[in-house]
Amino acid sequence: MRSILRAQSGVRSEQELHADDPLFVQSIARAMQVLSSFHQAGRPLTLNEIAAAAGIGKSAAQRVVHTLKTLGYIERDADDRGYVPGIRILDHTLDYLRLNLLIARASPVLLELRRNVRERVDLSLRDDLRLVYASRLQSKRETFFATLVGHSVPVFCTSGGRAVMAHLSDGEVDDIITRSDRTPFTAKTLTEPEAIREKVREARQNGYAVTLEEVLPGEVALGVAILGPAGVPRGAIHVAGSLGEWQAEDFCARFAPLAAEAARAISRF
Known part of the structure; x- marks a missing residue:
């Protein structure tokens, strides 16, 4: 992996x-x-x-x-x-985190979301083909590694990434897929372009994206895009849990409305 x-x-x-x-x-x-x-x-x-x-x-x-x-x-x-x-x-890391208005606006919203879901909550910002974690609120299962800001994941195979792609044009989605290194993280990582496009279409319809074990074995992750001016996606909120504790359908039914509400509170049009 x-x-x-x-x-x-x-x-x-x-x-x-x-x-x-x-x-x-x-x-x-x-x-x-x-x-x-x-x-x-x-x-x-x-x-x-x-x-x-x-x-x-x-x-x-x-x-x-x-x-x-x-x-x-x-x-x-x-x-x-x-x-x-x-x-x-670290001085420069602090400068970025405290002077980024989106992160400042998101912080209290993410804390409230974490209190409500009691699962891992992340805020990621888009940097071309990847999402960079700018805030990570751990769950009871997390390790030190999983709480570090600055780690990043690809746009093409993550819940947050597909939620972002759902707000882009088909041409922009195809460009991301074409330029991405689609080497799989796990045996369940979707790498075929049409399979990824189908997941993006699902995210457009549902208002959120969900991935099952595509980055980490045993993980279900839900992502909702954070939008900037004119509806341009700037990043995403992720909520992640264990498939040992949740059925994917129940996880989405429980947490998608909460994540969507949090994303609306952070987004500015």
């Missing part, structure tokens, strides 16, 4: 796209490449590994790492085995 997605270190490709932009600062992009090298890391990275992941030379990596370490954005790990992100990264 695939792991939950983390951000890809795509700064390098972005840098190539903006190579002819006179206002684009290459040195800043290089620093972001170095920071992005940790996205897929499962342990501290050596200088050589950072250079390879960032796609830059060792000498350039050494200068960037030294600068970021001096500023507190990279540090040596506790056992001195390599480099890890520094504590000052």
Whole structure:
């Protein structure tokens, strides 16, 4: 089974796209490449590994790492085995969370929803082909890993993602399907384009999307889109439970109205 997605270190490709932009600062992009090298890391990275992941030379990596370490954005790990992100990264995470008006508006609504459903409640925001968790309110079953903001899941195979796609045109849906890496997470992940389109059509009709064990075995998940101006989907609310405790039909009947009400309270037209 695939792991939950983390951000890809795509700064390098972005840098190539903006190579002819006179206002684009290459040195800043290089620093972001170095920071992005940790996205897929499962342990501290050596200088050589950072250079390879960032796609830059060792000498350039050494200068960037030294600068970021001096500023507190990279540090040596506790056992001195390599480099890890520094504590000052969290300052920027806090800035995003507290200054994002949608997240601020959603927070009390999500807390009330969690009190009512007593299951896991997540808020995700769309970033092209993925949804990034910006708020996660755990249930009694959750692990530390499942409560971290910043983790992300694909749009094409998740309840929130299909709820988002339900508010897009057929052409936009096809574009998402075509560009997505549709490698399955589980044996029940739908990867065929027409099967995904059918689930999107169901979400349009029902006002919510539901997935069964498509990302995590034993999980039923329900998603409702959060809409911005002119009805453009910006993200989704997810409610997730265990198929060991719920029949899918009962789960949807119980929680879809509550999730839809919460989504309306957060959305602004």
